[in-house]
Amino acid sequence: MAWMSLPLLPRGFAPLACFVVLLTLCSVGPGGGTPVWAQDEAKPAAPLAERMDTGVKAWEKALNAIDAALNKPGVAATDTSLDDYAAKLRQIREQVPSLLTEATERVGEAERLLAALGPAPEGDKTTEPTDIRQRRTTYTTELTAWRARVAKAELAATRAEALMGRIAALRRSTLVTTLFDPTPVPWSASVLATAGNDALRALGQIGDAPDAWFASAPPDQPRGQTLGLVALWGLGGIVLGLLGRWLVLRQFGRKPGLVHPTYSQRTLGALAEGLGNGLLPSMVLGGVILWAQGALADQDLLRHLMTSTVAAILITVIARAFTRAALAPGLPDWRLTGHDDTQARKLARIIQGLALVLAVDLMLWQTTGDLDPAPETLWLVTSALKLAEGVILVRLSGRDLWRRQAGPEGEAVAQVAAVAEDDDARQGRLLLLLGRGVVILVALVGMGAGLFGYGRLGSFLINGLLATCALTGVGLVIRGVLRDVLGLLSRAPWLRARLGWEETALGRTRFWLNAALDLLLVSGYTLLVAPVWGIPAMEVFDTVVTLLTGIKVGSVTISVLNISVGIGVFLAAMALTRMVQGTLQRKVLVQTGMDPGVRHSLTTGLGYLGAVVASALAVATMGIDLTNVALIAGALSVGIGFGLQNIVNNFVSGLIILVERPIKVGDWVIIAQHEGLVKRISFRATELETFTQASIILPNAEILSRPFINLTHRNRLGRVDVKVGVAYDADPVRVKEILTEIARAHEHVLSLPAPWAVLTDFGDSALIFEVRAYTSNVMNRGSIASDIRLEINRRFNEEKIVIPYPHTVQLHRQPRPGDPVEGPVAASRPPGDWEMDAETV
Numbered sequence: 001m002a003w004m005s006l007p008l009l010p011r012g013f014a015p016l017a018c019f020v021v022l023l024t025l026c027s028v029g030p031g032g033g034t035p036v037w038a039q040d041e042a043k044p045a046a047p048l049a050e051r052m053d054t055g056v057k058a059w060e061k062a063l064n065a066i067d068a069a070l071n072k073p074g075v076a077a078t079d080t081s082l083d084d085y086a087a088k089l090r091q092i093r094e095q096v097p098s099l100l101t102e103a104t105e106r107v108g109e110a111e112r113l114l115a116a117l118g119p120a121p122e123g124d125k126t127t128e129p130t131d132i133r134q135r136r137t138t139y140t141t142e143l144t145a146w147r148a149r150v151a152k153a154e155l156a157a158t159r160a161e162a163l164m165g166r167i168a169a170l171r172r173s174t175l176v177t178t179l180f181d182p183t184p185v186p187w188s189a190s191v192l193a194t195a196g197n198d199a200l201r202a203l204g205q206i207g208d209a210p211d212a213w214f215a216s217a218p219p220d221q222p223r224g225q226t227l228g229l230v231a232l233w234g235l236g237g238i239v240l241g242l243l244g245r246w247l248v249l250r251q252f253g254r255k256p257g258l259v260h261p262t263y264s265q266r267t268l269g270a271l272a273e274g275l276g277n278g279l280l281p282s283m284v285l286g287g288v289i290l291w292a293q294g295a296l297a298d299q300d301l302l303r304h305l306m307t308s309t310v311a312a313i314l315i316t317v318i319a320r321a322f323t324r325a326a327l328a329p330g331l332p333d334w335r336l337t338g339h340d341d342t343q344a345r346k347l348a349r350i351i352q353g354l355a356l357v358l359a360v361d362l363m364l365w366q367t368t369g370d371l372d373p374a375p376e377t378l379w380l381v382t383s384a385l386k387l388a389e390g391v392i393l394v395r396l397s398g399r400d401l402w403r404r405q406a407g408p409e410g411e412a413v414a415q416v417a418a419v420a421e422d423d424d425a426r427q428g429r430l431l432l433l434l435g436r437g438v439v440i441l442v443a444l445v446g447m448g449a450g451l452f453g454y455g456r457l458g459s460f461l462i463n464g465l466l467a468t469c470a471l472t473g474v475g476l477v478i479r480g481v482l483r484d485v486l487g488l489l490s491r492a493p494w495l496r497a498r499l500g501w502e503e504t505a506l507g508r509t510r511f512w513l514n515a516a517l518d519l520l521l522v523s524g525y526t527l528l529v530a531p532v533w534g535i536p537a538m539e540v541f542d543t544v545v546t547l548l549t550g551i552k553v554g555s556v557t558i559s560v561l562n563i564s565v566g567i568g569v570f571l572a573a574m575a576l577t578r579m580v581q582g583t584l585q586r587k588v589l590v591q592t593g594m595d596p597g598v599r600h601s602l603t604t605g606l607g608y609l610g611a612v613v614a615s616a617l618a619v620a621t622m623g624i625d626l627t628n629v630a631l632i633a634g635a636l637s638v639g640i641g642f643g644l645q646n647i648v649n650n651f652v653s654g655l656i657i658l659v660e661r662p663i664k665v666g667d668w669v670i671i672a673q674h675e676g677l678v679k680r681i682s683f684r685a686t687e688l689e690t691f692t693q694a695s696i697i698l699p700n701a702e703i704l705s706r707p708f709i710n711l712t713h714r715n716r717l718g719r720v721d722v723k724v725g726v727a728y729d730a731d732p733v734r735v736k737e738i739l740t741e742i743a744r745a746h747e748h749v750l751s752l753p754a755p756w757a758v759l760t761d762f763g764d765s766a767l768i769f770e771v772r773a774y775t776s777n778v779m780n781r782g783s784i785a786s787d788i789r790l791e792i793n794r795r796f797n798e799e800k801i802v803i804p805y806p807h808t809v810q811l812h813r814q815p816r817p818g819d820p821v822e823g824p825v826a827a828s829r830p831p832g833d834w835e836m837d838a839e840t841v
Contacts, residue, residue, distance in 0.1 A: 048106065052099050052149045059092050059156040066163055070170070086167055086538065089160045096157040103150045110143035168539050175534045183455035184376045186383040191376040198377040205371060209302040248276040254334050263484040266334050267477060274322035285314040301370040308366035312359030319355030323348050326477075336477060343401050350401075354392045358466075361385045383450035386462045390447035393465060397436040397443075439465060460534070467532040475525050479518070486513050559622075566622035570614045577610025611659075646701070647684070653700035654683040663703070663710055668779060670709040671698060711778050718778025720749075722788045725766030727802040732759055732767060738799060739771040742791045748784050749773040766804045 066085045117136055121128050184191050252272035255261075261269070288310050296303035327344040328335040339347060364381060373381075442465050450458030487510065523544070530540045547560055581603045589599040658681060663669055667678045669688070676690040686703060688696040711718055726735050736757045743755035755773035762768070771792075775784055796803060 048099075048102050049145075049149070052103055052153065055095065055099060056149065056152045056156060059096075059160075060152075062088055062092065063156065063159045063163065067159075070163065070166055082167055082171070086164060086536075089164045089167075090538070090542070092160045093157060093164075096153050096160075100150060100153045100157070103146055103153065107143065107146045107150060110139050110146060113139045114143065164542065168536075171536070172534075179457045179460055180454065181456060182453050183379045185453040186380040186451065186455075191380050194374050195377040195380045198371075198373040202371045202373065205301060206305060209299060209305065212299065212302075246276075248272050254331070258333075260333060262488070263336075263480045264488070266336055267481050269334055270322070270325040270328070270336055273325035273328075274318075277321035277325065278318040281314060281317040285310050285317075289314075301367070304367050304370055308363040311366075312363040315359040315362070316352070316356050320348075320352050323351045323355075336480070339401070347396075347401055350392060350395055354389065354396075357385060357388045357392065361389075379455045382459060383455055386450045386455075386458050387447050389462050389466065390443040393443040393462070393469070394440055396469075397439045399436075402432060402436065439469070464532045468529055471525060471528055471532075475521055479521055482517055482521075483514055486510060486517065562622050566618040569621045570618035573610065573614030573617055577607060577614065580610070581607055649701045650684045650699050653704045654681065654685075656704060657681055657686070657700055662713070663708075667713065668711040670711070671703060672706065672708070674698070716777045716779060717750075718775060718781060720773050720775055720781050720784050720788070722771045722785050722792070723760070723768060724771075724789075724792055725763055725768050725803060726796070727804045728765075728767060730767065730801050732769075734799070735767075735769055735801065738795050738801075739769060739792065742788055742795060743771050743773040745791075746773070746784060746787060748775050748777070748780055750776060765806055 066088065069081065069085065114136065117132060117139070120136060252268055253276065254269040254273065258265070289307050292303055292306045292310070296306065326336045327339065327348045329341055329344045329348060332341065335344060337344070337347075364385075368378065442461050446458045446461030446465065448458075449455070449461065527537050527540055531537050584606065585599065585603050589602065594602075657663065663678050663681070663686070665678050665681060669676070669678060671688070674688055674690070674696050676688040676696065678686060679689045679695070680687040681700075683700075685697050685699050688698060690696060724739070726732075736759070739757035740755060743749050743757070744751070749755055750773070753774050755771065757769055757771045760768050760770045771788065773784070773788075775781065793803075795801075
């Protein structure tokens with residue numbers, strides 16, 4: 001067989017490939033190209049006009065029906081039909097843009113055809129040819145029809161948005177009205193009396209439930225046998241749970257010998273510890289719940305009571321397991337939070353208490369329907385539970401659980417750390433303080449509302465606060481894990497070698513990836529938290545879509561999505577331009593034998609051309625109206641004509657500085673006689689801060705019109721030069737060795753390029769040496785030079801190497817008889833005898 005000899009196909013693939021080819025050939029119809037099974041289904045799409053007319057009619061019908069339903073009296077936000085209405089409106093809003101885009105293109109096509117025909121002749125229209133007049137009439141009719149369709153589609157989209165806004169407003173108003181409906185005051189005498197009677201009756205029902213179950217047992221299946229099976233299942237669950245716990249902890253548990261584990265390792269260890277410690281009770285209690293669902297099917301009260309009680313115990317046990325796993329009391333290296341051991345133990349106990357209260361809340365909620373208590377009793381129990389939950393939330397916000405602890409060295413270390421705290425840490429502490437304040441305030445309001453007869457408001461606030469805190473904790477853990485994974489990937493040697501990126505590029509990439517991750521997490525967090533506070537997730541999604549697709553401010557539409565896409569297009573086009581420039585410079589133009597200056601000019605011109613093309617593409621993608629740009633250009637031209645050349649020159653120079661970046665904020669520059677750090681670059685001037693804390697304002701045009709020195713243009717690598725003179729009787733070789741040793745010993749001096757010393761000149765009274773060294777941060781050049789000079793002075797004193805003083809020659813006249821003893825010599829006195837003395841000054 002032929003397929004057995006195919007050398008390039010793996011074993012077993014050749015017959016399968018031949019079968020697929022045969023099946024394809026057999027399924028192609030006589031016309032070739034369309035399979036037989038698809039020939040009947042391939043139908044041409046309906047014309048655009050027909051589709052738009054049909055769609056507009058369907059939209060108007062649905063919009064009219066929804067509008068009439070919302071106008072009916074008594075409509076409430078709790079109606080399930082509102083969700084259907086919102087779904088239909090959302091569907092209409094999604095269908096309109098695609099058809100509207102095509103219809104707008106037809107409008108533009110008709111306008112271009114009419115413009116090609118030119119304006120109609122004025123006066124006697126019979127002079128125009130008949131076929132041209134007929135075409136003009138046809139195109140005008142088509143243009144009018146398409147404009148009408150576009151208007152109807154836009155009207156449908158506007159009506160859909162308005163109706164969705166009405167539904168959202170109705171839901172908000174109903175929610176507010178419902179929350180502030182009064183409920184029974186839980187501590188009133190009537191409520192307490194009713195609750196007491198209901199409690200006694202409930203206890204009686206609970207006590208009778210097991211007797212009724214035992215009495216209903218069939219003769220061939222005694223209840224003792226059933227309970228024996230439950231005990232056997234529990235024993236099997238214990239064995240399986242212990243085995244599973246051992247396997248999980250051995251494979252994924254914490255490794256005591258691992259020092260400083262990453263956040264991902266700590267999270268995996270916490271999950272393994274929580275799962276391992278919660279697996280045994282889950283096996284046993286989960287089996288009891290499954291047994292109760294089947295064995296107690298005819299006993300609703302006993303079934304609900306048993307399942308809810310066991311579920312409450314299970315929730316408490318699992319919460320304890322995962323809380324201790326995450327906080328890891330006694331194992332600070334494996335803790336997921338920044339708490340110390342004392343805080344971790346306190347926090348674990350408080351969270352376990354909160355889990356117990358929530359479990360009791362769940363148990364009572366599941367048995368409410370069978371016990372049938374009075375509404376007053378329900379609000380009393382609800383208020384008591386929400387009061388307990390609110391108290392625990394306030395305790396969770398306590399300062400002792402979140403304050404920064406002093407280190408092992410004492411309070412002095414904590415004070416020094418607080419002084420040295422950076423801006424990010426201060427912002428984090430401020431956010432934590434704000435979050436604690438919000439939690440305490442909302443919890444107090446919720447507890448007070450429940451106690452004073454507004455139980456719905458209290459339950460809403462406490463439940464929302466609990467869900468928000470839980471989602472926040474889970475979100476922070478997920479964020480830490482994902483940021484740790486991104487950090488590991490960015491530090492991977494194989495990835496750095498594959499991409500060829502330096503540490504700076506990797507740092508920037510890691511920053512933007514973390515920023516994108518935070519944006520995605522915040523978006524998902526918002527979608528999950530919004531329903532907790534009564535805002536449907538779809539409304540949040542619609543708001544996000546509106547922000548992304550476009551917000552109209554007057555006649556201007558601002559679209560975040562278009563702006564982002566435009567920026568992405570600009571960056572991609574510039575990256576492609578840089579790639580083409582590099583290829584031409586290194587591989588293409590080198591082979592042509594051109595002069596290096598010509599090659600540089602060509603690549604530079606290509607770069608400017610690419611920048612222009614990238615800007616044009618970005619502007620087109622953003623949908624910016626170029627007429628506004630033309631207006632600005634016209635205004636600038638008028639300004640130049642009226643004597644604003646200097647301002648426009650500085651403005652354009654500022655744009656060039658911001659784009660070309662010969663200087664940037666933070667650079668150390670020397671411009672003319674001015675030296676300092678660049679603090680701010682505006683469109684008119686640049687602000688320099690000198691080392692005496694003075695500010696110098698330099699016009700941008702002056703910066704570009706003269707040469708200047710930028711010591712930190714591409715990086716902070718710089719050279720430190722220190723001159724020193726020694727006496728002529730010193731050994732020059734030994735001096736060079738000493739200077740080189742001093743430079744190499746400095747901690748901020750780079751070993752590559754290595755420092756060196758040179759004899760630069762023969763001075764009048766000294767040999768002039770210069771030590772030259774490189775540093776990774778030229779901003780430290782002054783302190784490095786000072787340290788080197790101090791060390792030179794110390795070593796020269798040890799080596800008995802003299803740094804000579806400069807010598808000057810002074811002339812002294814010998815006194816004559818009759819000269820005054822004191823006072824200046826008269827200028828008219830004839831000169832006397834002078835002698836030359838060499839004095840050291």
